[in-house]
Amino acid sequence: MADYGSLVCKDCVERLRLGKILWVPDTGKAHASGFLSGLAGGRGYNHNWQDDDLNYSLFAMLAKHSGHEMVAVTDDELSEAFPGRVPVISDVPDSKFPHSALSESRTPVRLVTRDGANAFPLGSPLLHNHRVVQFSAYYDQLDDHELSPRIWGFLARWLSSPLVVEMG
Numbered sequence: 609m610a611d612y613g614s615l616v617c618k619d620c621v622e623r624l625r626l627g628k629i630l631w632v633p634d635t636g637k638a639h640a641s642g643f644l645s646g647l648a649g650g651r652g653y654n655h656n657w658q659d660d661d662l663n664y665s666l667f668a669m670l671a672k673h674s675g676h677e678m679v680a681v682t683d684d685e686l687s688e689a690f691p692g693r694v695p696v697i698s699d700v701p702d703s704k705f706p707h708s709a710l711s712e713s714r715t716p717v718r719l720v721t722r723d724g725a726n727a728f729p730l731g732s733p734l735l736h737n738h739r740v741v742q743f744s745a746y747y748d749q750l751d752d753h754e755l756s757p758r759i760w761g762f763l764a765r766w767l768s769s770p771l772v773v774e775m776g
């Protein structure tokens with residue numbers, strides 16, 4: 609299966625392309641475990657969590673749409689959910705804010721499933737000109753290489769399920 613995924617904000621009708629869905633073959637229904645992106649020159653695929661620009665864009669997308677209804681979907685689900693109105697692709701930031709350029713709010717935030725039973729900690733909101741533009745979890749994963757695979761895995765695990773960034 610060569611399905612591709614997007615993280616969509618339903619409120620803003622905007623999406624971030626997540627890349628090729630990595631399916632884990634199972635005895636029954638296939639499960640997604642992560643996302644892959646193409647390498648330059650057609651040299652195959654890499655895990656998205658290995659790409660810093662993609663990690664930055666993912667955390668920035670979650671920051672921009674805090675409190676909004678979001679969902680990670682396959683391309684098929686995307687066209688079903690938004691017939692005739694494909695969500696615009698969210699801009700990947702041209703440049704990354706250094707951690708020191710942002711002011712930190714102390715309230716922790718989490719990415720949670722609609723029932724609230726499953727959550728991924730995003731750390732603290734980081735603001736620029738009073739807008740939340742990033743989460744401290746992005747900067748934490750620069751040193752801790754275990755965090756970024758887990759956020760992509762969380763999105764894969766909850767593919768097709770409504771998600772929201774909320775105060776922890």
Ligand SMILES: [Zn+2]
Binds near residue numbers: 617618672673
């Ligand atoms: Zn939004």
